[in-house]
Amino acid sequence: MVHGHGWTGRALRLWLPLGFFLIVTLFPFYWMAITSLKPNAELYSTKVMPLIVHHPTLKHYVDLLTETSFLQWTWNTTIVAVVSTAISLVFGSMLAYPLARMNFPGGALIAFAVAATYLVPQPLLFIPLADIINRLGLGNTLTSVILTYPTMLVPFCAWLLMGYFKTVPRDLEDAARIDGATRVQTMVRVILPLCTPGFISAGIFAFTLAQNEFLYALIFLTNTDVRTVPVGAIAELVRGDVFYWGQLMAAALLGSIPVAIIYSFFVEHYVAGLTSGSVKA
Amino acid sequence: MPSQAAALATPSITVRRRRRGFRYWTEQESVFAWLMIIPPLLFLIALVGYPFVYGILLSLEDRPVAHAGTFVGLQNFVTNFHDPVFWQVARNTFLYTFCATVLKAVGGLGMALVMNQVFPAKNVIRALMLLPFIVPTVLSTVAWMWILDPSFSVVNWAMFQLGFPRPGPAWLGNPSLAMFSLIMINTWRGLPFYGITLLAGLQTIPPDLHEAAVIDGAGTWARFRYITLPLLMPVIFIVTLFSVIFTFSDFQLVYVLTRGGPANATHLFATYAFDIAMGAGQFGLGASVALAMLPALAVVIAGLAFYMRRR
Numbered sequence: 166m167v168h169g170h171g172w173t174g175r176a177l178r179l180w181l182p183l184g185f186f187l188i189v190t191l192f193p194f195y196w197m198a199i200t201s202l203k204p205n206a207e208l209y210s211t212k213v214m215p216l217i218v219h220h221p222t223l224k225h226y227v228d229l230l231t232e233t234s235f236l237q238w239t240w241n242t243t244i245v246a247v248v249s250t251a252i253s254l255v256f257g258s259m260l261a262y263p264l265a266r267m268n269f270p271g272g273a274l275i276a277f278a279v280a281a282t283y284l285v286p287q288p289l290l291f292i293p294l295a296d297i298i299n300r301l302g303l304g305n306t307l308t309s310v311i312l313t314y315p316t317m318l319v320p321f322c323a324w325l326l327m328g329y330f331k332t333v334p335r336d337l338e339d340a341a342r343i344d345g346a347t348r349v350q351t352m353v354r355v356i357l358p359l360c361t362p363g364f365i366s367a368g369i370f371a372f373t374l375a376q377n378e379f380l381y382a383l384i385f386l387t388n389t390d391v392r393t394v395p396v397g398a399i400a401e402l403v404r405g406d407v408f409y410w411g412q413l414m415a416a417a418l419l420g421s422i423p424v425a426i427i428y429s430f431f432v433e434h435y436v437a438g439l440t441s442g443s444v445k446a
Numbered sequence: 447m448p449s450q451a452a453a454l455a456t457p458s459i460t461v462r463r464r465r466r467g468f469r470y471w472t473e474q475e476s477v478f479a480w481l482m483i484i485p486p487l488l489f490l491i492a493l494v495g496y497p498f499v500y501g502i503l504l505s506l507e508d509r510p511v512a513h514a515g516t517f518v519g520l521q522n523f524v525t526n527f528h529d530p531v532f533w534q535v536a537r538n539t540f541l542y543t544f545c546a547t548v549l550k551a552v553g554g555l556g557m558a559l560v561m562n563q564v565f566p567a568k569n570v571i572r573a574l575m576l577l578p579f580i581v582p583t584v585l586s587t588v589a590w591m592w593i594l595d596p597s598f599s600v601v602n603w604a605m606f607q608l609g610f611p612r613p614g615p616a617w618l619g620n621p622s623l624a625m626f627s628l629i630m631i632n633t634w635r636g637l638p639f640y641g642i643t644l645l646a647g648l649q650t651i652p653p654d655l656h657e658a659a660v661i662d663g664a665g666t667w668a669r670f671r672y673i674t675l676p677l678l679m680p681v682i683f684i685v686t687l688f689s690v691i692f693t694f695s696d697f698q699l700v701y702v703l704t705r706g707g708p709a710n711a712t713h714l715f716a717t718y719a720f721d722i723a724m725g726a727g728q729f730g731l732g733a734s735v736a737l738a739m740l741p742a743l744a745v746v747i748a749g750l751a752f753y754m755r756r757r
Binding site: 262379 | 490493588641
C-alpha cells in the first residue's frame with residue numbers, strides 16, 4: 166500500500182500496475198496479429214527485430230481461407246454454438262423457473278443436483294461419452310457436440326436464470342393468476358419478459374463457452390468438414406512437426422474476433438453472468 | 447342475509463360435481479413444476495448421470511477400444527497404484543493447481559484493487575482485461591506456443607537483447623521450465639476471472655465503512671486488512687473453489703503446448719487419461735485414471751455445498 170500523494174502516488178498505485186496488467190494481458194494478441202502479417206522470410210529469421218512488421222503481407226490470410234477449410238470450420242462452430250445455446254436457454258429456464266418460484270416436493274434436491282452437475286468437469290465424462298457417441302453412430306456429426314455441449318451449459322444457464330427469476334415480485338404473478346392467466350401464460354407473458362437481461366447474460370456466456378469448447382470436439386469430430394475452429398486449427402495447421410505459424414496466428418485471430426465482437430457489445434451482461442455465481446448483487 | 451345463506455347453501459346441491467380436468471391438474475403448483483423439470487432432467491440424466499455411472503463401470507473393465515469389455519474388478523486401479531507415471535501425474539496436477547490458484551488469487555486481488563480506482567476509459571480497459579478469458583483458449587494458447595518457440599521465441603529474443611546468451615531457455619522443452627510455463631499461461635488466462643469478479647465484490651463494499659475508518663485514523667493497510675479483506679472473503683472463497691475445479695481438470699493448455707511432455711513432466715490427470723483412452727485405446731484404464739480425480743473434486747464440491755448452505 167502506497168501512501169504517496171499527488172501524481173507520484175497515483176502513478177505507483179494506478180498507472181504502473183495498470184500498465185503492467187494491460188501489457189501482459191494484451192501482448193499475446195499483439196503477437197498473434199503481427200505474426201499473421203509477417204512474410205515467412207521475416208518470421209523465420211533471427212536477424213530481424215521481431216516486435217514490428219517490416220514487410221506486411223496478407224498471404225497467410227489468403228492461404229488460410231483458400232487452402233484450408235477454415236470457413237467451413239467457422240460455419241460449423243457458429244451452428245453448434247447457436248443451437249446448443251438455444252437448447253440450453255430453453256432447458257435452463259425450464260429448470261430455473263420452478264426452482265426459483267415454486268414450492269414442490271423434491272425441489273431442494275433438484276437444485277443441489279443442478280449445482281453439482283455444473284461442477285462436474287468434462288475430463289470426468291469424456292471417455293464414457295466417447296463410447297456412447299460411437300455406439301449411437303453420432304461420431305463425426307455436429308449432432309454429437311450439439312447434444313453434449315448443453316450438458317455443461319444447461320446447469321450454468323439454470324443457475325444464472327434462477328437468480329433473475331427470483332427478483333420478479335410475487336405480486337405480479339399473483340395479479341396475472343387472479344386475472345385468469347394459466348401458469349404457462351404467467352411464465353411466458355409476465356415473468357420471462359422481465360428477465361430479458363438474464364437471458365442475454367446466460368446466452369452470451371453459453372455462446373462463448375460453446376465456441377471455445379475443445380475436448381469433446383477433439384474426440385467426436387475427426388473429419389475436416391465437421392470440425393470446429395479450435396480443433397481444425399490445432400489438427401490441420403500443425404502437420405507432423407511442421408507448424409504453419411503465419412496461418413495458425415491468422416486462424417487464432419480470425420477465430421477470436423467473432424467472440425470478441427459479440428462480447429464487446431454485451432460486456433456488462435457478460436460480467437453480470439460471470440460474477441453472478443459469487444457476488445450477491 | 448337470507449339470500450346469502452341460500453347462496454351459500456345451494457352449491458352443494460345444484461353445482462355439478464365437475465370432473466377435475468387435465469387443465470385443473472396441470473395448474474397444481476407441484477404438478478406444473480415437475481412437468482417443467484422432467485424434460486431437462488431426463489436430458490441431464492441421459493448425458494451426465496448415465497455417462498458418469500457408465501464411466502465407473504468402464505473403470506472396472508478391461509475394455510480395449512472397439513472390443514467388448516471384461517469385468518476385472520479393481521485391477522485398473524491396482525495397475526495405476528503401481529504405475530510411477532500415475533503418481534507423477536498426481537503430483538503434477540496438485541502442483542499445477544496449487545501454484546496457478548495462488549498466483550491467480552493474489553494477482554486477481556491486485557488487479558481488482560487497481561481497477562477499483564477512478565480513472566478514464568475504465569470500462570474499455572476492463573473489457574480489454576477480460577479478453578484472455580473470453581477468447582477461445584486453444585487459440586490463445588497457440589499464440590503462447592509461438593511466443594515460447596524453441597528457435598524464434600520473442601521472450602528469448604528480449605533476453606538476448608538484455609545480455610543473456612543465445613539460444614536461451616527451452617521454455618517447453620525442459621521439464622521444470624515446461625511446468626513453470628504452463629502455470630504462468632494458466633494464470634494469464636484465469637487472472638481476469640478473479641480480477642473482474644473480485645472487482646464486482648469490491649464494489650459491493652459500502653464506502654461509508656472506509657470513510658468511518660479514515661475518520662478513526664486507520665491507514666490504507668489497516669483499512670485493507672480489517673475492512674476490504676474480510677468483506678471480500680466470501681467472494682474470494684467461491685471464486686477460488688470454482689477455479690480449483692477447472693484448473694485441476696485442465697486439459698487444453700497441456701494438450702496444445704506439451705502433450706504431457708517432456709518425459710511426462712507436465713501430464714495432468716485429464717491429459718494422461720486421454721492418452722491412455724484415445725491414444726492407447728484402453729478405455730477401462732483411461733476411465734480409472736479420470737476417476738482418480740473424483741476424491742479431490744468431491745472434497746472441493748462438498749466444501750462449496752457446505753458453504754452455500756451456511757450462507
